Amino acid sequence: MKNTLQQVFHSGKFLVGFCIFVGLLLFVFIYPLLIKGPPLQIISQGTFFPPGTYVNVYDSLSSPSYILNLDDAAAKRIASKLNEDDRSAMKDWLVAFGIPDSQIDTSDTKSLIDLWTANFDPKLQLEGYTNAKRNYYVRLNKNLAGLLSTEGAIIAVKNNDTGILEETNTVAQTDYVNVNEVANVRVLPLGTDNFGRDVLTELVKATVVSLKLGIIAGIIATVIGLALGLLAGYIGGRVDDVIMFFTNLVLVIPQIVLLILISFSIGQEKRGVTTIAIVIGLTSWVWTAKAVRSQVISLRNRDHVNLSKLSGHSIVHIITNDILPYIASYVVMAMILQISAAILAEANLSLLGLGPRTTDVPTLGLMMNWAMIYQAHVLGKWWAYMPVLLVIAMITFSMNLMNTGLDHVFNPALRD
Amino acid sequence: MKGYRKYFANKLLWFLVTLVAAFILNFTLPRLMPGDPVAGIVARLAQGMTNTSGIQAIYQQYADLFGTNKPLVAQFFIYMKNVIHGDFGFSFSQYPRTVADVLKSAIWWTICLQFPAIIVGWIIGNTLGALAAYLKKGFDKVLMPVSIFVSNFPFFGMAVIMLVIFGVWLKWFPTSSGYGFDLIPNFSFKFIWSVFIHYQLPFWSLVLIAIGGQAIGMRSMSIYELNADYVKYSRFLGIKDWKIIGYVFRNAMLPQITGLALSIGTMVGGALIAEIVFSYPGLGVTLLHGVMGQDYPLISASTLIITLMVLSANFIIEILYGIIDPRIKAAQAD
Numbered sequence: 001m002k003n004t005l006q007q008v009f010h011s012g013k014f015l016v017g018f019c020i021f022v023g024l025l026l027f028v029f030i031y032p033l034l035i036k037g038p039p040l041q042i043i044s045q046g047t048f049f050p051p052g053t054y055v056n057v058y059d060s061l062s063s064p065s066y067i068l069n070l071d072d073a074a075a076k077r078i079a080s081k082l083n084e085d086d087r088s089a090m091k092d093w094l095v096a097f098g099i100p101d102s103q104i105d106t107s108d109t110k111s112l113i114d115l116w117t118a119n120f121d122p123k124l125q126l127e128g129y130t131n132a133k134r135n136y137y138v139r140l141n142k143n144l145a146g147l148l149s150t151e152g153a154i155i156a157v158k159n160n161d162t163g164i165l166e167e168t169n170t171v172a173q174t175d176y177v178n179v180n181e182v183a184n185v186r187v188l189p190l191g192t193d194n195f196g197r198d199v200l201t202e203l204v205k206a207t208v209v210s211l212k213l214g215i216i217a218g219i220i221a222t223v224i225g226l227a228l229g230l231l232a233g234y235i236g237g238r239v240d241d242v243i244m245f246f247t248n249l250v251l252v253i254p255q256i257v258l259l260i261l262i263s264f265s266i267g268q269e270k271r272g273v274t275t276i277a278i279v280i281g282l283t284s285w286v287w288t289a290k291a292v293r294s295q296v297i298s299l300r301n302r303d304h305v306n307l308s309k310l311s312g313h314s315i316v317h318i319i320t321n322d323i324l325p326y327i328a329s330y331v332v333m334a335m336i337l338q339i340s341a342a343i344l345a346e347a348n349l350s351l352l353g354l355g356p357r358t359t360d361v362p363t364l365g366l367m368m369n370w371a372m373i374y375q376a377h378v379l380g381k382w383w384a385y386m387p388v389l390l391v392i393a394m395i396t397f398s399m400n401l402m403n404t405g406l407d408h409v410f411n412p413a414l415r416d
Numbered sequence: 417m418k419g420y421r422k423y424f425a426n427k428l429l430w431f432l433v434t435l436v437a438a439f440i441l442n443f444t445l446p447r448l449m450p451g452d453p454v455a456g457i458v459a460r461l462a463q464g465m466t467n468t469s470g471i472q473a474i475y476q477q478y479a480d481l482f483g484t485n486k487p488l489v490a491q492f493f494i495y496m497k498n499v500i501h502g503d504f505g506f507s508f509s510q511y512p513r514t515v516a517d518v519l520k521s522a523i524w525w526t527i528c529l530q531f532p533a534i535i536v537g538w539i540i541g542n543t544l545g546a547l548a549a550y551l552k553k554g555f556d557k558v559l560m561p562v563s564i565f566v567s568n569f570p571f572f573g574m575a576v577i578m579l580v581i582f583g584v585w586l587k588w589f590p591t592s593s594g595y596g597f598d599l600i601p602n603f604s605f606k607f608i609w610s611v612f613i614h615y616q617l618p619f620w621s622l623v624l625i626a627i628g629g630q631a632i633g634m635r636s637m638s639i640y641e642l643n644a645d646y647v648k649y650s651r652f653l654g655i656k657d658w659k660i661i662g663y664v665f666r667n668a669m670l671p672q673i674t675g676l677a678l679s680i681g682t683m684v685g686g687a688l689i690a691e692i693v694f695s696y697p698g699l700g701v702t703l704l705h706g707v708m709g710q711d712y713p714l715i716s717a718s719t720l721i722i723t724l725m726v727l728s729a730n731f732i733i734e735i736l737y738g739i740i741d742p743r744i745k746a747a748q749a750d
Contacts, residue, residue, distance in 0.1 A: 253437070254682070254685050255681065256681075256684075256688065260703065261445045265446045378592070393565075393570070396570070397568040
């Protein structure tokens with residue numbers, strides 16, 4: 001046993017797959033310890049907030065401020081409000097307005113803005129501009145207001161008695177706050193999703209649920225496949241014929257068809273994660289059954305099995321002692337593949353809208369489904385679906401690598 | 417010839433048996449659930465309806481169509497008779513249209529998308545796999561990890577990534593639907609071009625997924641064959657390299673054909689989901705609409721047609737296999 005394990009961990013492919021998988025597991029188990037909170041809590045008002053650090057504006061005003069004199073601060077401020085596209089759009093407008101091309105220098109911010117403020121009139125209708133375009137220029141114009149000023153901003157509080165604004169504080173352009181001293185800072189490494197929930201927290205929970213689902217389905221499929229394979233292979237005869245007929249039938253009917261029919265028949269209310277796992281397990285045992293059967297047939301007439309039979313051991317004893325140990329490695333490998341296939345099957349079902357109906361836990365497939373329904377892929381909200389895809393790919397990839405590694409250890413003929 | 421006939425008869429019989437089994441499953445699975453299926457369907461359908469006589473009419477129509485007031489065996493024959501006549505009843509979610517009408521167009525979109533994609537992917541994948549086995553070194557080192565990674569990607573994942581890269585970022589191809597939303601299907605050049613453009617993304621993402629799995633299989637088969645005794649013997653005889661490779665690849669190809677027959681169900685299933693990502697007007701999207709609209713007749717008819725398509729493809733592949741591999745004939749003649 002120890003020797004086998006040593007051999008297994010010497011296989012490069014297995015090791016890589018194992019490390020990816022364990023890394024994923026560790027992350028998934030440690031993350032909830034650090035960041036608590038229900039995974040499906042809606043935290044943002046509005047959908048698809050991009051990933052980043054969210055600093056409370058109100059709290060940062062009352063946090064102690066520090067003065068930093070950084071040379072590029074003004075340039076950065078301007079760049080964030082006025083990018084290259086905006087500059088060339090301004091130039092286009094000015095040219096259309098009648099300013100000669102040679103007078104406009106888009107790289108000189110000050111002269112460009114001076115020229116703009118001197119000439120731009122939001123009410124003016126230039127020929128050839130659509131309404132959307134006109135609105136864009138009005139917005140741009142608003143954005144530019146105060147861009148070059150070096151004054152600070154004044155914070156005022158409304159006095160409830162008199163209704164007059166009273167100045168409480170001035171924020172200079174060189175004032176900074178330390179993020180660590182702001183009371184409320186929320187890091188959303190993967191932003192929020194279409195419902196306004198923290199994607200990373202949700203993803204971690206979904207990975208756990210999907211793995212659980214995969215393991216339940218994998219165990220069910222392996223147990224059924226193993227039992228039928230052993231029966232068909234060891235007993236043979238009529239039993240074998242009947243089981244093989246049934247197995248071949250299920251083999252050719254596409255699994256997705258069975259899954260769709262069963263999940264739809266179960267009905268929305270009763271479709272939980274466990275139900276879906278059981279359904280997937282019940283429809284994916286055929287490969288294991290077929291493979292176990294052919295292995296058992298080749299073992300059935302080996303000498304040690306015959307000897308055991310002659311010694312008068314019961315069938316159960318023969319199967320557990322003389323047959324199972326020989327196919328154990330194979331069954332484990334098949335189960336690994338079943339788990340990854342079950343996770344994919346759940347994702348497929350969920351994308352069809354037949355996945356688990358849960359209000360308290362997400363699954364990888366459901367997250368994908370939500371992102372697709374809300375058109376995250378077309379809108380360019382990559383954080384809503386890319387991490388999910390990546391996790392699915394990492395799970396299946398690592399499991400397949402482990403499987404290939406095991407295969408190389410247990411089937412020396414495959415080594416090249 | 418006798419051997420072939422027996423083989424074909426055997427395969428045909430198996431095709432019919434599986435078809436009947438699939439048909440029975442399609443019929444019984446929804447009925448295994450407790451409760452009156454028609455009442456369930458009507459209850460779901462009538463969720464937003466206040467018109468009681470309308471609900472009653474729908475109930476009556478489906479009770480007649482499925483014959484739920486008759487014994488189960490009689491119901492089965494009624495259902496069979498209706499299906500053979502292409503009568504799947506009315507679609508709930510698109511009411512005045514019949515299910516047959518909804519599916520008629522969807523079937524062709526799916527067939528024209530999936531079968532060329534699977535065949536092209538199979539051919540390219542096998543060629544690449546064979547090349548990797550023969551050339552080894554650099555080519556193999558690059559191709560194999562890429563193939564393994566790609567083949568582990570879910571179908572819909574590849575579809576989403578292709579869509580985002582080529583449809584959203586590069587804007588080379590449209591992101592959804594089967595043709596321009598402003599066009600009416602006709603035989604003008606504009607329409608055909610629009611169909612062609614919309615076809616590219618779904619097609620190539622399916623091809624890409626198929627390539628990965630096939631290349632891996634073909635590579636290991638080819639490596640196995642390249643080390644076979646007959647190859648060494650042919651080398652000693654001085655037979656030209658390309659001729660030996662011809663033999664090797666023909667032998668390595670045979671298990672790949674069986675592999676295709678076995679994996680076609682999974683491939684079609686995955687491709688249906690990929691269709692949804694592209695909103696391609698095929699069976700996948702029809703199924704999704706069926707699920708969204710709780711449209712039971714539509715779902716049941718779609719799954720039956722998908723099964724029929726997969727079983728037929730399987731049957732055709734096995735017949736071709738019988739013609740290509742002479743050992744089949746020999747085995748049957750014994």
